[in-house]
Amino acid sequence: MIFNMELHNDISTIIKNNINFHVLKRGVDEQIRCDIQNKVFEDEGRIPLTLEDIYYDELQNYYYDNGAIFIKKDKEYIGYGQIIIENKTTPVVVNFGIIKKYRGNGYSKLLLTYLIKISYLKGFQNIKKS
Template identity: 50%
Template sequence: MIEYKNLTLKNYFSLKKMYGKGKEFNQLNDELADNFQKSNFLSFLMSNQIIKLIKVNKKYIGYVWYENIYEDIYLIRDLYIPNKSFKYFDSLDINNMHFLYESYTSSKCNEILSKLNFFQKDISDLMVLSMDKINIAESKDAEEYEVFQRDYHENIRCELQNSIFDSNSRIPLTLDDVYFDEEQDYYIENACIFIKENDTYVGMGQIINLNNKLTVVNFGIRKEFRNKGYGKKLMNRILYSCTDIGKAFDKREVYIRVSKENPIAYSLYEDLGFKYVDSIISWEF
């Protein structure tokens, strides 16, 4: 019999025995031990993050750590199910919740995820650029750029991001989402950059510390300003910022994700020196 038990002081030591197992299951798992130890037990339990221990035949064999990101949608940050215990599962059915999860296409966990009734929603490529390959001289002109400032740019970012990434399948960004983003562990101050034409914000990109990797996210240009060179200018400015952020975080590489269905962006990143690392599957349950 499979049971999903809330984390308590009584079963906390059972969880500690499994620290580090998540990375064995899936390299893209966020490290539960590192994140849990950054906050005290009570504050963690009172947040929107949830840890369930998986119990089979009265023995704790795995765990799932997830957080609520939008209404009834939950992001799995760390998951561990030992292969030898998989025979007890037919799905990861926790209160009929809707889960999102990611793994490399080369990950051993993919077969298990399929059998747990997860389905592949999308595949994107992860690319990397060494800091010493960044052309700093080409990135210094800052007249048309603006760095995100708290309590000033939230509305601007929300409107701009919704305009850039508008699609029928995308949930619109809200102001609460922007404020939530600012409080996350991955968030880096002064690392969201806008590009402007006169007084119009035409594009943006953000650098975060995702899974211990400096990663460019939310990069894009408004539709009506595309194919005018703004994308390359903005990416050069973002990479210029990466050189300083890399020193602060002791990182020597910067990462970005891109769909092969976006050949223009793919070509831009390759021209800037980014190299393919692996492909990432976005799963849903």
């Protein structure tokens, strides 16, 4: 566990020029998610995700439709982060990352802040990152 944060107060989202967020649209954006996650977590010993893996994830009880978030710079997808709901009570940030060539520019902070804000606005009392 990297962190467990209590959500008692609203947090300000950070606004940066040319950065926006996009909620994954089921039946439309799965290939984009698959490609981004494979780029983010690329490793010699890792088996790449398939489109079927993404569809399977969407069918799970923990899946939260409004918590599957892309970050875009201009019109290019540069990362992905996801909130799942553990035990129907606790949001957990998973599948989080920024494509390698965009790392080191503060984009992960923007994405994480956005995910925390979603959880707060949904009325959750805390959030975890696994």
